[in-house]
Amino acid sequence: MANIKTMLTTFLVGNDGTAIQSPQPLLMVLKTLRKASRRLSRKKKGSNGRKKARLALARLHRRVANIRRDWQFKIALELARTLDVTCIEDLSLAGMKALWGRKVSDLAWSNFVKILAWQCKKHGSTLVKVDRFFPSYKLCSQCGHVNEQLELKDRQWVCLSCGARHDRDKTAAVNIKREGLRLLALEHEAGCRLMEKAA
Numbered sequence: 043m044a045n046i047k048t049m050l051t052t053f054l055v056g057n058d059g060t061a062i063q064s065p066q067p068l069l070m071v072l073k074t075l076r077k078a079s080r081r082l083s084r085k086k087k088g089s090n091g092r093k094k095a096r097l098a099l100a101r102l103h104r105r106v107a108n109i110r111r112d113w114q115f116k117i118a119l120e121l122a123r124t125l126d127v128t129c130i131e132d133l134s135l136a137g138m139k140a141l142w143g144r145k146v147s148d149l150a151w152s153n154f155v156k157i158l159a160w161q162c163k164k165h166g167s168t169l170v171k172v173d174r175f176f177p178s179y180k181l182c183s184q185c186g187h188v189n190e191q192l193e194l195k196d197r198q199w200v201c202l203s204c205g206a207r208h209d210r211d212k213t214a215a216v217n218i219k220r221e222g223l224r225l226l227a228l229e230h231e232a233g234c235r236l237m238e239k240a241a
């Protein structure tokens with residue numbers, strides 16, 4: 043059992059604190075891509091150099107997409123094979139924006155959730171998606187107090203209500219697990235009621 047959470051270079055954090063980092067090759071290509079993008083912006087409009095720079099950038103985008111997809115398939119397969127239940131936050135760009143008031147590039151996350159759903163189905167593992175507006179980061183896992191002052195840069199925080207110390211990502215993962223299991227229990231109950239009705 044684990045729940046996972048997206049971060050920037052840390053891709054996933056489980057409720058036991060284990061983290062899966064984004065792969066080095068991906069981070070390196072992303073760095074090259076940023077450089078190529080800057081190079082393109084410096085080229086004169088309509089010039090041959092600009093055309094070349096644009097092609098180079100498109101090639102890099104394809105490379106990023108390929109590396110990312112392969113890696114996401116691998117991680118999703120590992121999770122689907124080893125876990126009976128995975129609780130995951132269903133993030134979206136809009137959700138991250140609402141949560142933090144800023145745009146976080148996380149299209150890759152929604153792709154990963156899709157791949158994970160596919161792998162879980164294939165390997166008979168249960169995937170529970172927790173609503174993207176559930177305040178996983180800001181919720182104290184000890185007392186339930188919501189820390190509205192928490193900002194994206196705060197990796198550690200102390201609950202003003204009960205004094206508990208939190209690692210942001212780990213606490214979020216604990217909250218997502220709890221919420222996911224609650225949703226799963228509700229679903230199970232509803233399923234049982236339906237079966238009773240049918241009987």
Ligand SMILES: [Zn+2]
Nearest residue numbers: 182185201204
């Ligand atoms: Zn608290």
